[in-house]
Amino acid sequence: MYPSRFRYEAPRSLDAAIALLRDGGEDAKVMAGGQSLVPLMKLRFASPDLIVDINNVPGLAYHRQDPDGSLHVGALCRHAELERSALLGRAHPTMAAAAPLIADPLVRNRGTLVGSLCHADPQGDWASVTMALGGSIVAQGPAGRRTIPVADFVTGPFQNVLGPAEIAVEAVIPAAQGTRSGGYLKLERRVGDFATVGVAVALETSGTVVIRAGIALTGVGGSTIAAPEAERALVGQPLSADAIEEAATAAAAAARPKTDHRGSAEYKRHMVHTFVTRILSRTEPLAERAA
Amino acid sequence: MTTVYDDLSDAEAGDVPVNRIRFTINGKKKVAEVEPRLLLSHLIRRGLGLTGTHMGCDTTNCGACTVLVDGRAIKSCTMLAVQADGHEITTVEGLATASELHPLQEGFKQEHGLQCGFCTPGMMMAAKQLLDENPAPTEEDIRWALSGNLCRCTGYQNIVKSVLWAADKLRSEG
Numbered sequence: 504m505y506p507s508r509f510r511y512e513a514p515r516s517l518d519a520a521i522a523l524l525r526d527g528g529e530d531a532k533v534m535a536g537g538q539s540l541v542p543l544m545k546l547r548f549a550s551p552d553l554i555v556d557i558n559n560v561p562g563l564a565y566h567r568q569d570p571d572g573s574l575h576v577g578a579l580c581r582h583a584e585l586e587r588s589a590l591l592g593r594a595h596p597t598m599a600a601a602a603p604l605i606a607d608p609l610v611r612n613r614g615t616l617v618g619s620l621c622h623a624d625p626q627g628d629w630a631s632v633t634m635a636l637g638g639s640i641v642a643q644g645p646a647g648r649r650t651i652p653v654a655d656f657v658t659g660p661f662q663n664v665l666g667p668a669e670i671a672v673e674a675v676i677p678a679a680q681g682t683r684s685g686g687y688l689k690l691e692r693r694v695g696d697f698a699t700v701g702v703a704v705a706l707e708t709s710g711t712v713v714i715r716a717g718i719a720l721t722g723v724g725g726s727t728i729a730a731p732e733a734e735r736a737l738v739g740q741p742l743s744a745d746a747i748e749e750a751a752t753a754a755a756a757a758a759r760p761k762t763d764h765r766g767s768a769e770y771k772r773h774m775v776h777t778f779v780t781r782i783l784s785r786t787e788p789l790a791e792r793a794a
Numbered sequence: 795m796t797t798v799y800d801d802l803s804d805a806e807a808g809d810v811p812v813n814r815i816r817f818t819i820n821g822k823k824k825v826a827e828v829e830p831r832l833l834l835s836h837l838i839r840r841g842l843g844l845t846g847t848h849m850g851c852d853t854t855n856c857g858a859c860t861v862l863v864d865g866r867a868i869k870s871c872t873m874l875a876v877q878a879d880g881h882e883i884t885t886v887e888g889l890a891t892a893s894e895l896h897p898l899q900e901g902f903k904q905e906h907g908l909q910c911g912f913c914t915p916g917m918m919m920a921a922k923q924l925l926d927e928n929p930a931p932t933e934e935d936i937r938w939a940l941s942g943n944l945c946r947c948t949g950y951q952n953i954v955k956s957v958l959w960a961a962d963k964l965r966s967e968g
């Protein structure tokens with residue numbers, strides 16, 4: 504399969520890339536890892552006139568924690584870097600849990616977190632992870648930089664709020680106010696498949712008390728789903744079996760699954776409950792140790 | 795390398811965008827003129843005649859087309875040939891020397907790691923990255939590293955053994 508014809512540019516600076524996009528108009532498209540865009544172009548679901556490949560733009564392949572504690576993931580940071588990251592392993596349990604579950608090792612070598620967020624697939628894993636963590640996207644365009652919360656970034660399946668000449672340059676996870684815990688669990692039929700169900704949980708605790716909770720769901724609706732009721736069930740108290748049960752029930756209620764070849768709606772809803780319970784039950788001793 | 799394009803006899807036919815790229819494949823430096831929509835897998839198979847890289851699903855699922863780009867195993871059906879500009883590619887043809895099989899190839903032979911052989915080049919290239927980074931992998935490490943490569947014949951058991959064999963051989967050779 505071939506994509507339809509397009510012009511290709513591989514600029515060596517962000518400014519040059521933005522200028523190319525500005526001139527290219529609506530039919531220009533940014534390519535980073537290309538692990539979603541190339542298949543879409545081969546299937547002719549996407550037929551851009553111009554590809555602006557940002558792989559030669561220096562200084563975007565990083566992930567780092569700033570002195571204020573915030574985590575920054577550059578537009579060319581591959582999933583594989585995050586999977587191996589000592590920083591994530593040490594300080595970002597939800598991110599560290601998700602990284603090895605993205606696609607398969609070959610795709611992880613090339614695909615990027617920021618590209619995945621921009622692709623805005625309702626089945627995307629990083630969207631729920633970064634939403635649970637209260638993350639945001641930094642976009643750079645002709646008018647300068649702006650920061651967009653992940654929760655406001657996606658406007659529909661495969662649609663985001665970026666302007667035609669804007670490039671998402673990094674994802675930001677805010678600093679934790681307490682001790683981080685949590686995880687990401689994904690049910691998939693086989694490696695590389697989209698999630699049948701994915702659940703991201705990001706907690707912050709101070710002593711034994713949960714001071715922030717983020718829960719977001721993948722694969723159980725037409726978009727990434729936040730579960731604010733479930734979050735409220737946890738905040739302001741130590742984790743208890745009752746609180747966990749209440750959160751799991753609220754998260755399952757927030758899910759809007761459809762029956763398809765991956766499973767029945769009832770099964771998917773049940774798995775949301777199971778995954779929330781599993782992640783939080785595993786988190787409990789950690790929070791106690793932190794106290 | 796000369797690339798022949800279809801004459802579509804339309805207004806666009808005279809205006810095919812072509813990019814010139816320089817890259818290294820299996821240690822040899824090359825220059826090519828490619829249309830941007832040419833996939834890396836097609837450049838390797840048709841442009842360079844290196845047909846050891848197999849095209850399986852052509853939809854980023856099966857891993858048969860796996861090659862190394864700068865040492866990283868990737869699916870060559872999901873990268874544009876034009877993106878190889880300035881990079882180093884290794885295909886299955888780059889494993890053996892003129893006289894000797896690579897330990898991975900020897901391992902697949904010794905442990906019967908293939909039946910039809912279609913997935914084998916991709917398996918070996920994914921395993922190559924693993925062994926380059928982790929000379930003493932466990933069975934679990936190998937299964938994890940090969941989890942993006944599908945085999946419909948073997949049930950994977952002998953593929954895992956083949957990679958373990960190669961790891962032993964490489965370690966004993968120091």
